[in-house]
Amino acid sequence: MMGVPLAWYLILAAALFCVGLYGVLSRRNAIATVMGVELMLNAVNVNLLAFWRYTEPGGMTGQAFATFVYAVAAAEVAVGLALIVAIYRNRDTVDLDQINLLKW
């Protein structure tokens, strides 16, 4: 397994992050945006685990952080979906172009 160098993991993670980011920025559907966010979080998880495995395999820091990220992602999905449902009930749409409330 050690035949795979660290950089490959990092490239995979970066690619995953970019895919997620693109999804977040380009999708009009709010649910697709949330899915993009999930991808970005998982890219982070890949990074955390890769660094842990390659630089400090004796400790547990990477695993612990990754576990935190899972938990937060799960919670975020729950809240995010709830928000989207609430918006949908209010405005009959989940199209982000039509939801421009975040301004003064």
Next chain:
Amino acid sequence: MTIHTLLPILTALIPLPPFFSFLLIVLFFNRWKRVSHSIAIGAMFISFLMAQVVFWSVIGMGGHALAEHPIHVEIPWLPAGATALTMGVLVDPLGAFTLFFVSITCLCIFLYSVGYMSEGGRHYDPRYSRFFAYISLFATGMLGLTVADNMLMLFIFWEIMGLCSYLLIGFWWEKNYPDPRQITPRQAGLKAFMTTRVGDVIMLLGIAYLYTATGTLSFRQVLNESTLHHLASMASVIPGLSAAALIGLLLFGGTVGKSAQFPLHVWLPDAMEGPTPVSAMIHAATMVSAGVYMAVRMFPLLQVGFDAHHGQLSAPMVAMAVIGTFSAFMAATIAVAQNDIKKVLAYSTISQLAYMVAALGIGAYVAAAFHLVTHAFFKALLFLGSGSVIVGSHHEQDMMKMGGLLKRMPITAITFIIGGLALSGFPILTAGFWSKDEILAAAWSSNQVVFWVLAIGALLTAFYTSRQICLTFLGEPRSDHAAHAHEVSWTVYVPLIVLAVFAAGFGFIGVPEHFPVIGPLINNNLFHHFVGATIGELLPHGEEGFNAVPLLISVLFALTGLVGGWLVYGRRPLAAGQPDPMVRALGPLYPVLKNKYYVDEFYNAVLIQPTIRLARAVYQWVDRGLIDGILHGVAKGSFQAARGNRWFDKTVINGGVDAFVAFFQRLAREARLVLQTGQVQHYLLQVLFFVCAFAALYVILWLRQLGG
């Protein structure tokens, strides 16, 4: 501790009780009149006792011993460069006698004031307590001046008395007279204060010069041979005068002011506007004596260059001889034509002080000191007597409206006559005879002109005294007030009796040894030896002979004056409304004398009116024109500048700030339309942009670090 080690402390304490009495009355007891006078008299009595203890302790030491080892203690007070100004007390033979008479006369006058200011307990003056506070402070000044051991302290106490003099002359300041030409107490106080101020400033110059020249003001250090020699050989700013002579002349200026000598005599007669005890105490017995006391004290300095054998006088002595002789004569002539009982005494005071000054001018400083003491007694007596007359006859001061008071006020009359005889120099029995005779004898042997002028002055003195006694006490009353006159109270006449004893008897301590019959009988010219020792070794000794000629002339003149006065006024007493025989006898001279040689008018025309005009002009042009003009100009300028400033503030600063704000408002509004869309994804894009920017920055920095 023996009495002699305690004496300096005791001496230093002498001026303090009246000062505390002043503070107590002013601060706490102002409302209780009887308490106030009790405190004042009690304090004065303590001072009196201490002064007497000091006097009788030193009198036993003998003059020479005391002169060599006077009671003297000093402490440094104000450091001034290399030396320090000191405070201290000094009692030498001269100081001892001054202490003696000052304490007695002050105590008598304090007691007398109780009767006078309350009119025998019937009508208390509204400011009764204040009066006792002032005279207490005054007593502090006089006692302090007497025991001062240096010129600076002397000057301080001198000025305290000047202040008290002002306060007391103007004591009845609310009084106004229907005749606008008659001077009111308020004006008289101001006049006294300002006139003496002229002398005081000159004296202060002398003190400053003395300090510059010698570096010390202590009497003991100034008045010794080496310092005097130093001063005599030092040239002054005025060519032809040594520093000693110039300092002497300047100090004598102080005497001229304080002792009311011509040309600064004008304040003293007007000072009679004050209550009579004040006239007695300040303007006869003590304060005016301070001027002569200072001159006697500084006589070794004043006489530098004096040579008795060649008749050579120093410059200050010439000044003293001329001014003294002239003032003695002038004041005596004016006194002849005065009708106010106190004014007569005021001019006689000027005249008698002038005798002392003249005596100093011819080198007879012991005679001057002797006359100082005897004069204090009989002049205090005369003034208190006149005050008794004034209160007894219901505030009548015009002698033309008195008469016949001998029967109605016998104690006052008899004591007054004793004082009057002493003033005239009635032979043998009175103190005034011995002291005045000593001055005349000294004048006879040194300067004939001085002698004859003083002798004629003595004649006039006897004449106006006799006139005064006859007008006041003999004949029949010339007004209702005089007809209902009565003795006031014991507090008034007891001091009179005490002073009368001194006025008659005090002269016997100064009888010349060579005087026929009495001289050998007493055989001890105590005063002369004692006081003469003060500065004896510093003076060239004249011959101590006895000459009958001046004695006979002075006796003859005194008796002539007395009898002459009686012939004119006593033999046929004036009736009510009858004019003064002097008016006819003197003819055109009478108004001149009556109006005091028009000196006041002269001063008014030459000094006061030009000063007022100058002040008006200065007020008009300098004050209103220049100073106010500058102020108004500054105000206008400031106003204009402020308006300009306001314009700048509103347009430039406020406008600038407003424009700045408006610019950013517009900028922000534009930016909002572009940046703030309300869409999450746009915001995230911005975040991405900045993250990438920061990442790029880090990369660039990292590369530079690698490259550097």
